Amino acid sequence: MSDKVYMTPNPPTPNKGVKFNPTICNGCNLCVEVCPTDVMMPNPERKKPPIVLYPEECWFCAGCVEECPKAGAITMVHPLSQNISVNWKRKDTGEYFRLGMKNPPPPNTRPPSGGE
Amino acid sequence: MTTWNEYVEKGGALPEWPYPILYEKENEIVSDVLILGGGVAGCHAAISAAREGAKVVLAERGMAKRSGSGGAGVDHWHGACTNPCSKVTPEEYTRAVMDCAHGYSNGIARYITCKEGWDTLLECEEMGVQIRDVKDEFKGADFRDEETKLMFAYDYKNRHVLRVWGYNIKPCLYNEMKQLGVGIFNRVVVTSLLTEGGKQGARVVGATGVNTRTGEFYVFKSKAIIVSTGGAGRLFTFAPEITAASSMSDMNSAGVGQAVGWNAGAEFVLMEQTGPGRLTGFGYTPYSMGNASNTYHGTPIVDANGKEVPWFDVEGRELKTVQERFLPSPGQNFQLGIGIGLHYYLDQYRLNNLAQDLPERVRKGEFTLPLYADLSRLPELERRVIFGMMVGNEGKTRIPIYDTFTKAGFNPDKDMLQAPVMLPEAYQNSNFWGGTPIPHLRSLAGGGFLVDWDLRTSLEGLYAAGGVPIFGGGCHGEAHTSGRYAARKAAAYARTTAEPAVDRQQVEAEKARVYAPVNQNKNGVGWKELNYAITRVMQDYCGKYKNEGTLNLGLRLLNELKENEAASTYASNPHELGRTLECFSLITVGEMVMQASLARKCSSIYLDLYRLDYPQMDPPDWRKLLPIRLEDNKVKVRELPLDFHLKPPYAPAYEENYKLHCGH
Numbered sequence: 139m140s141d142k143v144y145m146t147p148n149p150p151t152p153n154k155g156v157k158f159n160p161t162i163c164n165g166c167n168l169c170v171e172v173c174p175t176d177v178m179m180p181n182p183e184r185k186k187p188p189i190v191l192y193p194e195e196c197w198f199c200a201g202c203v204e205e206c207p208k209a210g211a212i213t214m215v216h217p218l219s220q221n222i223s224v225n226w227k228r229k230d231t232g233e234y235f236r237l238g239m240k241n242p243p244p245p246n247t248r249p250p251s252g253g254e
Numbered sequence: 255m256t257t258w259n260e261y262v263e264k265g266g267a268l269p270e271w272p273y274p275i276l277y278e279k280e281n282e283i284v285s286d287v288l289i290l291g292g293g294v295a296g297c298h299a300a301i302s303a304a305r306e307g308a309k310v311v312l313a314e315r316g317m318a319k320r321s322g323s324g325g326a327g328v329d330h331w332h333g334a335c336t337n338p339c340s341k342v343t344p345e346e347y348t349r350a351v352m353d354c355a356h357g358y359s360n361g362i363a364r365y366i367t368c369k370e371g372w373d374t375l376l377e378c379e380e381m382g383v384q385i386r387d388v389k390d391e392f393k394g395a396d397f398r399d400e401e402t403k404l405m406f407a408y409d410y411k412n413r414h415v416l417r418v419w420g421y422n423i424k425p426c427l428y429n430e431m432k433q434l435g436v437g438i439f440n441r442v443v444v445t446s447l448l449t450e451g452g453k454q455g456a457r458v459v460g461a462t463g464v465n466t467r468t469g470e471f472y473v474f475k476s477k478a479i480i481v482s483t484g485g486a487g488r489l490f491t492f493a494p495e496i497t498a499a500s501s502m503s504d505m506n507s508a509g510v511g512q513a514v515g516w517n518a519g520a521e522f523v524l525m526e527q528t529g530p531g532r533l534t535g536f537g538y539t540p541y542s543m544g545n546a547s548n549t550y551h552g553t554p555i556v557d558a559n560g561k562e563v564p565w566f567d568v569e570g571r572e573l574k575t576v577q578e579r580f581l582p583s584p585g586q587n588f589q590l591g592i593g594i595g596l597h598y599y600l601d602q603y604r605l606n607n608l609a610q611d612l613p614e615r616v617r618k619g620e621f622t623l624p625l626y627a628d629l630s631r632l633p634e635l636e637r638r639v640i641f642g643m644m645v646g647n648e649g650k651t652r653i654p655i656y657d658t659f660t661k662a663g664f665n666p667d668k669d670m671l672q673a674p675v676m677l678p679e680a681y682q683n684s685n686f687w688g689g690t691p692i693p694h695l696r697s698l699a700g701g702g703f704l705v706d707w708d709l710r711t712s713l714e715g716l717y718a719a720g721g722v723p724i725f726g727g728g729c730h731g732e733a734h735t736s737g738r739y740a741a742r743k744a745a746a747y748a749r750t751t752a753e754p755a756v757d758r759q760q761v762e763a764e765k766a767r768v769y770a771p772v773n774q775n776k777n778g779v780g781w782k783e784l785n786y787a788i789t790r791v792m793q794d795y796c797g798k799y800k801n802e803g804t805l806n807l808g809l810r811l812l813n814e815l816k817e818n819e820a821a822s823t824y825a826s827n828p829h830e831l832g833r834t835l836e837c838f839s840l841i842t843v844g845e846m847v848m849q850a851s852l853a854r855k856c857s858s859i860y861l862d863l864y865r866l867d868y869p870q871m872d873p874p875d876w877r878k879l880l881p882i883r884l885e886d887n888k889v890k891v892r893e894l895p896l897d898f899h900l901k902p903p904y905a906p907a908y909e910e911n912y913k914l915h916c917g918h
Contacts, residue, residue: 141263142266144262144263144266146259146262146263147259149257149259150257150258150259150495151495151496152495152498153257154256154257157256158256160256171317172317172319172320173316173317173320174315174316174317174320174321174322174325174504174506175316175499175504175505175506176441176466176467176829179269179272180272181261181269182269182270182272187256188256189256189257189258189261189269190256190257190258191258192829193257194494194495194499195494195499195505196498196499197498197499197500197504197505197650198498198499198539198650198654199320199325199326199504199649199650199654200326200650200652200653200654201319201320201321201325201326203653203657204320204421204652204653205319205320214653214654214658216498216539216542216654216658217496217498219496220498220538220539220542221539223538223542223543223672223674224538224539224542224543224659224672225672226626226664226669226670226671226672227626227669227670227672228668228669228670229628229630229668229669229670230668235662235663235664235669237658237659237662238662239662242662242663243662243663244663245660245661245662245663246660246661246663246664246665247660248642248660250421250642250643250645250646250647250652250656250657251391251419251638251639251642251643251646251647252384252419252421252643252646252647253419253421253422
C-alpha cells in the first residue's frame with residue numbers, strides 16, 4: 139500500500155458508463171470520435187484506452203461499442219441503480235437471475251435479427 | 255486505468271485538455287443550404303438538398319454518424335401509408351391524428367409524412383437499411399407480407415406501420431452524406447441565427463456556432479437554413495448522475511434550435527403544451543424491464559404465480575388469443591400506434607391493451623407482484639420479432655439490451671423478464687420501464703416553429719424539419735420525411751435568392767456573449783448548478799398547475815438567473831462552454847413556455863394545461879392556435895385557426911395543397 143493518496147473529488151456517478159479492457163483496446167480512439175457527448179477523451183499516452191471524463195453525460199446509445207473494431211474492448215456499464223432492477227426468472231426451474239450477478243448462467247449465443 | 259480519477263491517482267498529474275484551444279478564432283463557412291442539427295432529420299435533409307444540387311453544410315452538436323434521438327437505431331416506421339400493403343390512405347391517417355389531438359397537432363407535417371414516408375424509407379433501403387425480411391426468418395408470420403417481405407407492427411390488418419431493422423440507420427445516412435460531399439461540422443453548438451441587417455424578424459442569412467472541443471467560432475453564411483435540432487430534455491428535469499443522462503433525449507437536447515429561432519423573431523405555437531415527464535430516466539434503463547408497450551406491444555404479462563393479465567380491445571371485450579391483440583376491433587377502421595407524439599387517443603384509433611383497471615386489480619390482490627413479461631407464451635415468430643428483431647434494432651437496444659442480456663444468460667424462450675415493482679397506479683401505462691410517474695416533472699410536448707406547406711417558418715430563408723422543431727411533431731419516420739421535404743423547398747429557395755450578407759455588428763455582439771463564460775473569474779457557478787436551478791424554476795412556476803402570478807414570478811426568476819448567475823457562470827474548457835451556452839438556451843425556451851402559457855387564458859385537457867385562474871376546460875372560444883414571437887424584443891401574440899392549413903391562402907384539401915407545394 140505504498141501508493142500516494144491524493145485529494146480528489148468523489149468518484150463521479152455513474153462511475154464509468156463505459157468500461158475499457160486495456161488488454162484488448164488498442165487506443166485507436168474511434169469511440170472517442172463517435173461519442174455524441176464527449177464522454178471520453180483520448181489518453182495522453184498513445185495506444186492506451188481513452189479516459190472516461192464525463193460518465194454522467196453517457197446516455198448509453200452504445201455507438202462506441204458498435205464502432206469499436208476490437209470485440210470486447212468496450213462494455214456498457216449502466217448505472218448500478220438501474221441494473222440492480224434487471225431480474226429474470228427461469229420458468230422450468232424457478233431460478234432467479236440478475237444482471238451483474240456473481241455466477242451468471244451460460245450466455246445465450248443467439249444473435250439479434252439483422253446485421254452480419 | 256480508464257477513468258479520470260484512476261488516471262489522476264496513478265500518475266499524480268492532471269491530464270491536459272487533448273484538443274487545441276482556439277477561443278475567438280473565426281471561421282467563415284458559406285453554403286446554399288445550411289442545416290442546423292444532424293440527427294436523422296438533418297442528415298436526411300442534407301442528402302435531399304445535396305441531391306437537388308445545392309452546396310450543403312451541416313452543423314451538428316455531437317457526431318453525425320451516431321448522434322441524435324434516432325441515432326441509436328429504430329425498429330418501426332409509422333405512417334408508411336403508401337407502402338404496397340397499406341390499407342390506410344394518407345388522408346385517413348392524417349385526419350385520425352388530427353382528430354385524436356383535437357386539432358392541436360400539425361396536419362401539414364403529418365400529411366407529408368404519410369404521403370412521402372414510404373418513399374423516404376425506400377431511400378434508406380438504398381443506403382443500406384434492411385426493411386424487408388430478406389432472409390425469410392419470419393416466413394409465414396401474421397405480420398409479414400409474403401410477396402414484398404415487408405413486416406408490420408401493431409395493426410396487422412391495416413399494415414401502415416412497418417417493422418424495420420434500423421440499428422444502423424444513422425451510419426447509413428452519414429455515409430451517404432459523405433459521398434454527396436456534404437460539409438459536416440461536428441461538435442458545434444449553434445448559438446444564434448444571423449438575420450439581414452441584424453434585425454429581428456428579417457430574412458435569415460446564417461448562423462453562429464462554437465466548437466465544443468476547440469472553442470473556435472463559426473460564422474455560417476447561407477442562402478437557406480433548415481433548423482432540425484433536438485428537444486429540450488434538460489429544461490424541466492436534469493439529474494444525469496442518476497438518470498443515465500435521460501431515457502429519450504441525450505444531454506445535447508437543450509432547446510438550442512427553438513431558442514435561436516425565438517431570438518431571431520420566428521413564430522412558435524403550442525409551446526404551452528407540456529406532458530407528464532415519464533421517460534426522463536427516473537425509471538429504468540429503456541426497454542430493460544418486463545412490459546407490454548411499444549416495442550414490446552402484445553407481450554403477455556403474468557403475475558408472481560403465473561396468472562396472466564388479460565388483454566382488452568377498446569370496446570372492453572377480452573381478447574382471448576394472441577392474434578387478436580394485433581387486430582383492430584370490429585368497430586375500428588384502423589389502429590394508430592404509439593410513439594407518434596400523440597398524448598390522447600380516441601377509442602376509434604386506440605391500440606388494444608392490458609386490462610385498464612390493472613392498478614385496481616393489483617391493489618385488491620387479484621394479481622400478485624412482481625409481474626413478469628413471459629415471452630415464452632407467444633408463438634415462436636412473435637417472440638423472436640419482439641426480442642430479437644425489435645429489441646435489437648430499436649434505439650439503445652442492440653448492445654445495451656440484446657447483447658448485454660443474452661451474454662448474461664437471458665433467454666426469452668425460457669425466462670420471464672421481471673417488471674419493476676412500483677406503486678399500483680404505475681401499472682396503468684403498459685410501458686412499465688418508464689417507472690412511477692413523478693407528478694411535478696413535465697416535458698415539452700408538441701410546441702415548435704409554426705410552419706407552412708413549404709415547411710418554412712415565419713422567417714424568410716428559415717425552414718424546419720424533425721419531430722421537435724416543427725410544432726405538433728411525431729416520430730422517427732416523420733423526422734426523415736420532413737427533412738427530405740424541407741430540403742427540397744430550401745434548395746429551391748436558395749436557387750432563386752441573392753447571396754446573403756451577414757451583419758458584422760450582430761456577429762461581434764454574439765462573439766462577446768459566447769465567450770463571456772471563459773473570461774469569468776470563476777467566482778460564479780458552473781453550468782450544472784445553473785442547469786439545476788433552471789429546472790427548479792420550471793418545475794415550481796411552470797408545472798402542471800399555473801396562474802398568471804406564478805408564471806410572471808417564474809419569468810422574473812428566469813430573468814434573475816440570466817442577469818446574475820448565468821451572467822457569471824464560468825466554463826473551464828470548451829466542453830463546459832458548450833454546456834453553459836446550452837443553459838442560456840434553456841432559459842430562453844423556459845421563457846417561451848411561460849409566455850405561451852400566459853397567452854392561453856383557459857385550461858385544456860388536450861394541451862395538459864391547467865390554469866388555476868382560468869379553470870374552464872377547452873372553451874370553444876379558445877380552440878385555436880396562438881402564434882407567439884418577439885418583435886423588438888417584445889412578445890407578440892396572434893390567433894390562428896386550428897385548421898389554418900386547409901384555409902385560404904391554402905386549398906381546402908390535403909392532397910391539393912400537397913400537390914401545389916411538394917416540389918415534384
